Amino acid sequence: MKQEERHHDDILIGRNPILEALSSGRPIIKILYAKDQNTGSAVEILSKAKARGIPVQQVDRKKLDYMTGSAVHQGVAAVCAVKEYVDLEDILQIAEERHEHLFLILLDEIEDPHNLGAIIRTAECAGAHGVVVKKRHAAGLTFTAYKASAGAMEYVPVARVTNLSDTIDALKARGIWVYGADMNGADYRDTDFSGGVALVIGNEGRGISRLVREKCDVIVSLPLKGRINSLNASVAAGILMYRVADDRIRESKK
8 A cells, every 4th residue: 555545434544645635625523643753744643633623642563554544654644524614604594594402412532433423414404503522631523423424414504613611602602502411310301492502412431521511500410210321422422412413303393
């Protein structure tokens, strides 16, 4: 494999191709670089990435070898998005133009791209206006996520933010109620989801972070009757999204 080629649809390797991608403004989720890459064009790549707010992560060279199938990666790889991210304001404008209350999904460090894709798929079906993900410690719009979305990524705008807590503050300032999915909350079946809704779904293992939890207006839970103490993040998100959708339908009929 030549260095100019990509090993996967969402992995770009080689210093020159990555520099070109950075210069062209191509959407990049993160840059991975080997520990010994601190000279020449590698430094330029890291500098341009940081200037664009793209996360950079130092990894062992063996990880890059594994990710790229031992192709000639020159100590650096870029995980690229298959679709452009939008600004949060773009999603808010969609709701305004439709004269609808905002229905937004906030993902607090969802790391599995399959979960991300599944959530985007359900968000499209349930009528959500968009999805928000974090820049760091989170899955991005990779080919794997795209495939898991079954094409829904073409129709659901996804915004990427640095700080989810600040995003919540901005939404609350607009009168949007923020509902966090977590344990020890109110039964989701007894919760009123009418009006503008931002639904927060947490990390697959840790749930929503403490600060984000404290920012939420309401914490909702799904009752569990079996021996397992948690649901898959995308399954929980799907149940709650359709609960929100039900309230929106009832509200529209009044």
